[in-house]
Amino acid sequence: xxxxxxxxxxxxxxxxxxxxxxxxxxxxxxxxxxxxxxxxxxxxxxxxxxxxxxxxxxxxxxxxxxxxxxxxxxxxxxxxxxxxxxxxxxxxxxxxxxxxxxxxxxxxxxxxxxxxxxxxxxxxxxxxxxxxxxxxxxxxxxxxxxxxxxxxxxxxxxxxxxxxxxxxxxxxxxxxxxxxxxxxxxxxxxxxxxxxxxxxxxxxxxxxxxxxxxxxxxxxxxxxxxxxxxxxxxxxxxxxxxxxxxxxxxxxxxxxxxxxxxxxxxxxxxxxxxxxxxxxxxxxxxxxxxxxxxxxxxxxxxxxxxxxxxxxxxxxxxxxxxxxxxxxxxxxxxxx
Numbered sequence: 188x189x190x191x192x193x194x195x196x197x198x199x200x201x202x203x204x205x206x207x208x209x210x211x212x213x214x215x216x217x218x219x220x221x222x223x224x225x226x227x228x229x230x231x232x233x234x235x236x237x238x239x240x241x242x243x244x245x246x247x248x249x250x251x252x253x254x255x256x257x258x259x260x261x262x263x264x265x266x267x268x269x270x271x272x273x274x275x276x277x278x279x280x281x282x283x284x285x286x287x288x289x290x291x292x293x294x295x296x297x298x299x300x301x302x303x304x305x306x307x308x309x310x311x312x313x314x315x316x317x318x319x320x321x322x323x324x325x326x327x328x329x330x331x332x333x334x335x336x337x338x339x340x341x342x343x344x345x346x347x348x349x350x351x352x353x354x355x356x357x358x359x360x361x362x363x364x365x366x367x368x369x370x371x372x373x374x375x376x377x378x379x380x381x382x383x384x385x386x387x388x389x390x391x392x393x394x395x396x397x398x399x400x401x402x403x404x405x406x407x408x409x410x411x412x413x414x415x416x417x418x419x420x421x422x423x424x425x426x427x428x429x430x431x432x433x434x435x436x437x438x439x440x441x442x443x444x445x446x447x448x449x450x451x452x453x454x455x456x457x458x459x460x461x462x463x464x465x466x467x468x469x470x471x472x473x474x475x476x477x478x479x480x481x482x483x484x485x486x487x488x489x490x491x492x493x494x495x496x497x498x499x500x501x502x503x504x505x506x507x508x509x510x511x512x513x514x515x516x517x518x519x520x521x522x523x
Contacts, residue, residue: 207241214238214264219273227260227328228316231272236265247300247329259300262325271394272322274308276330278315288312292333292364292391293319297326305333307391309365309420321392333364340366340388340417340425343395347413347432349514354402354432356413363392370416371400377412377429388417402432432514441485441516443508445494449521453497456506458490465511468492470520473503485510496522 210223214235221228225242229235241261258276276293291310294303308319308330317330345358356371366388372380383404389396402411414428442459456468463486470479478499483492494506499522508516 207243210240210242212238219275225260226258226277227262228275228277229262229272229325230274231270233270234266235270238262238264247296247303247331259327259329261327264325268324270323270325273318273320274322274328275314275316275318276328278310278317278330286330286332290332291317291330293317293328294331295326295328300327303329303331305331307333307362307364309391319391320389321394323394340364342415342427345415345427345430347430347514348517349432350401352403354411354413354514356400356402356432358398358415358427360389360392360396360398363389363396365419365421366390367418367420369398370418371402372414372416373402374412374414374429380414441508441510443506443516443518445506445518445520448519449523450496451523454494454520456492456494456508458485458492458508460485460487460490463487467509469507469509470494471505471507478504494520496520
């Protein structure tokens with residue numbers, strides 16, 4: 188069976204620890220499923236198979252003395268990892284437990300409700316639900332007031348690189364909460380800024396998320412400055428940067444290649460430059476560890492340098508050429 192048409196005037200509720208409503212069914216991939224109409228909707232990227240949801244109606248003690256909403260869901264499934272699911276928890280007035288809607292987010296417990304961890308999510312007033320994405324596995328989940336001082340976006344890095352006649356901006360977030368979009372701003376002097384594009388944010392996420400933006404309208408021969416303006420759904424914003432980024436003019440460009448690639452021995456890094464200049468060559472492993480670095484003098488035209496990869500472990504390596512001015516150039520080397 189299932190519940191039918193629960194609303195703010197008609198609902199099933201009991202403020203007693205032993206009261207449970209149980210729903211069982213199949214949750215398939217990329218289909219929003221509200222088993223038994225219990226108020227928890229799950230939309231995973233991979234099928235969860237046979238799934239059981241138990242709804243209870245006793246608020247729990249969360250972190251910092253906050254109480255949860257009146258509904259708690261315990262979820263078990265045949266497949267319960269790497270789900271990358273979007274979940275929604277309905278909030279009716281009697282379930283809100285006098286909590287502030289604007290602060291509602293999701294909490295998880297993996298020890299039967301003894302301790303709870305804030306996971307993320309945001310309350311959508313129009314739908315009346317708390318919504319979160321990037322949910323990888325289930326245990327006990329409920330809504331409660333989050334920490335209002337928590338940063339909406341935790342930025343891992345924000346950098347730039349030159350690719351021929353373009354500056355590529357790259358950034359990564361470790362977590363996002365109620366994040367709407369990123370505005371990319373550009374300046375010639377670091378004081379006056381113009382919006383040159385927008386990139387949609389993840390909303391709410393607890394996974395690493397990579398972003399990029401390409402600026403093909405360069406101000407040749409001068410430094411370009413960039414910054415990110417992260418905007419929340421509620422209109423609040425945070426500014427990251429500025430950083431600088433530039434590419435030399437076309438007749439000063441550098442081209443690089445590595446051969447052989449893949450390789451089981453040493454490789455040669457071929458560099459063509461249209462002018463004499465100093466440059467630094469470094470090689471990073473897939474974990475970001477610098478395993479080789481040297482400084483070289485480039486001559487105009489063709490240059491070749493040895494990459495001592497003979498004794499390196501198998502894997503993917505990033506070769507970075509940093510001229511004495513301008514943006515770095517990168518290429519990949521595969522060792523097998």
